[in-house]
Amino acid sequence: MDEFLQSLIRGLGTGSIYSLLALGFVIIYKSTQVISFAQPAFMLAGAVLVSYLAPVVSFFGAVLVAAVVIAVLALGVERTVLRPMVGKPVFVVAIITIGVDVVVRVVTNAFIGLDVRQVGDPWGLTTMSFLGAEVQQRYLVMIGTTAVVTTALFLFFRYSRIGLAMRAVAYDQEVALAQGISVGSVFALSWALAGGLAALAGVFVATGAGVDQQLWIVALKALPAIILGGLESLGGAVVGGLAVGIVESFFGTYQGDFAPWLGPNFALVAPYALMLLVLLVRPYGLFGKKEVERL
Amino acid sequence: MAVVNVLEVIDIRLAFEGVIAVDGVSFEVGESELFAIIGPNGAGKTSIFNVLSGVYRPQQGTVRFNGDDLIGRRPHRIAALGLSRTFQNIELFSHLTVVDNLMLGRHNHMRYGPLSAFLWLGRARSEELKNRSAVEDVIDFLELEQWRRFPVGLLPYGVQKRVELGRALAMDPRLLLLDEPVAGMNVEETEDMARFILDVREELNIPMIMVEHDMGLVMDLADRVMVMDFGRPIRTGTPAEVQADPDVIRAYLGEQHRSVTT
Numbered sequence: 001m002d003e004f005l006q007s008l009i010r011g012l013g014t015g016s017i018y019s020l021l022a023l024g025f026v027i028i029y030k031s032t033q034v035i036s037f038a039q040p041a042f043m044l045a046g047a048v049l050v051s052y053l054a055p056v057v058s059f060f061g062a063v064l065v066a067a068v069v070i071a072v073l074a075l076g077v078e079r080t081v082l083r084p085m086v087g088k089p090v091f092v093v094a095i096i097t098i099g100v101d102v103v104v105r106v107v108t109n110a111f112i113g114l115d116v117r118q119v120g121d122p123w124g125l126t127t128m129s130f131l132g133a134e135v136q137q138r139y140l141v142m143i144g145t146t147a148v149v150t151t152a153l154f155l156f157f158r159y160s161r162i163g164l165a166m167r168a169v170a171y172d173q174e175v176a177l178a179q180g181i182s183v184g185s186v187f188a189l190s191w192a193l194a195g196g197l198a199a200l201a202g203v204f205v206a207t208g209a210g211v212d213q214q215l216w217i218v219a220l221k222a223l224p225a226i227i228l229g230g231l232e233s234l235g236g237a238v239v240g241g242l243a244v245g246i247v248e249s250f251f252g253t254y255q256g257d258f259a260p261w262l263g264p265n266f267a268l269v270a271p272y273a274l275m276l277l278v279l280l281v282r283p284y285g286l287f288g289k290k291e292v293e294r295l
Numbered sequence: 296m297a298v299v300n301v302l303e304v305i306d307i308r309l310a311f312e313g314v315i316a317v318d319g320v321s322f323e324v325g326e327s328e329l330f331a332i333i334g335p336n337g338a339g340k341t342s343i344f345n346v347l348s349g350v351y352r353p354q355q356g357t358v359r360f361n362g363d364d365l366i367g368r369r370p371h372r373i374a375a376l377g378l379s380r381t382f383q384n385i386e387l388f389s390h391l392t393v394v395d396n397l398m399l400g401r402h403n404h405m406r407y408g409p410l411s412a413f414l415w416l417g418r419a420r421s422e423e424l425k426n427r428s429a430v431e432d433v434i435d436f437l438e439l440e441q442w443r444r445f446p447v448g449l450l451p452y453g454v455q456k457r458v459e460l461g462r463a464l465a466m467d468p469r470l471l472l473l474d475e476p477v478a479g480m481n482v483e484e485t486e487d488m489a490r491f492i493l494d495v496r497e498e499l500n501i502p503m504i505m506v507e508h509d510m511g512l513v514m515d516l517a518d519r520v521m522v523m524d525f526g527r528p529i530r531t532g533t534p535a536e537v538q539a540d541p542d543v544i545r546a547y548l549g550e551q552h553r554s555v556t557t
Contacts, residue, residue: 162408164391175382176371177349178374179371179399180375181399192409
């Protein structure tokens, strides 16, 4: 039972990271119809920034500053690199985001070097007792923070004029323009939000483990998450992310006992296997729209 | 007292590659005037609307709206200046509720930014409340009370047309463009819409330009009518003048219409 609870919390914790990343993908996709592959780089840059700032302004201050800085960076990338491409085929734009990803990562790597940098988080690998099981504090922090952030996002989209404008742009840009909504600002804000979320996700990945040049690979787990949830569903992104985390965690815990013939480290593959299964049944994702166009 | 014109359109010419959509169109709309544009399909009526609202940029001509030159401005800037429109085929956000659609019309009446939205500071809250009550006035005005919370995609066609008018009114426009407000409506719905258009004019004093094929409605409501054919204006005048013009009869109204009306 303890093992089960530990796996669940670990799964939800890492799942929160995937959810934050997936939300960024979905927010950008909904407003611009482009899948941005720059998310891994923003995630890495956020974690590295925190590793430099934490000694100066404390860990929490550093997270706040890094989220804002990466949001502004993402906004700048949208303004300068992607804005001229509005109206071009989405495939071309998606490839450009891969270019952005590479550039940002190469620059960031120069600040990492060959070390593993620490972000200076107060949790590390310390555990605490939770419902009778010993679980790592950091996972509980991740779950709690993600819950607060996603709730704030949902309220923002539901009730604020800007959130409403973003939903309108996702539905029909021309008509949104006729209501006086600046579609350009909505694009920029989507990128900024996605950047901030990626930075936060990057910090979470680095807590207890540190930042090295390979950290960005974690962001790829957001892809099965958004495929699971459906590309245009914010709720789907959160659920998809958590599902990927849990599947990964449970396979890690139990697969060795119950299905050793799958080989070691099958947990890493499990999210993708789950994605394939879902695609067979619901090609548009669990919460997606049926007529969605795939890249 | 000189007549003040809300809108002045001078010698607009719009072509797509070789196809001339609008050519040599000039007109003006006075304050609280209801100006109608009629003509056969493809005459360039909706193209004029798209020029006014900034979707198309004409090769030649001037559009002045309350003293501001509109040519070259982006559509959302023009909307922010107070020019709002409805569309020929309903262009509502069909998955959003009536209230949300109308709140989108209030977008430019609220100024708070993303940060205050997230923190839900006093300013964001008070602006939302104030504009929500402005939306309620529009709902009241157009008798949409019972539909308030419905996603507009589920509403009957005539009601959707009314919601679209409501969204345009929610912007507190200084000029309203109506693109075929009664297209596809039955007699009863048409009469309802005509009543609302008259209310807009008499109670809200908003000048309007209306594109419409329903000649009965145009001749009843409009102060002046411009008749277009193949992108060119062939006559502008009062409904009575236009109806008696032989060129207009040949191009659009037809012989039978004259025998009925004269």
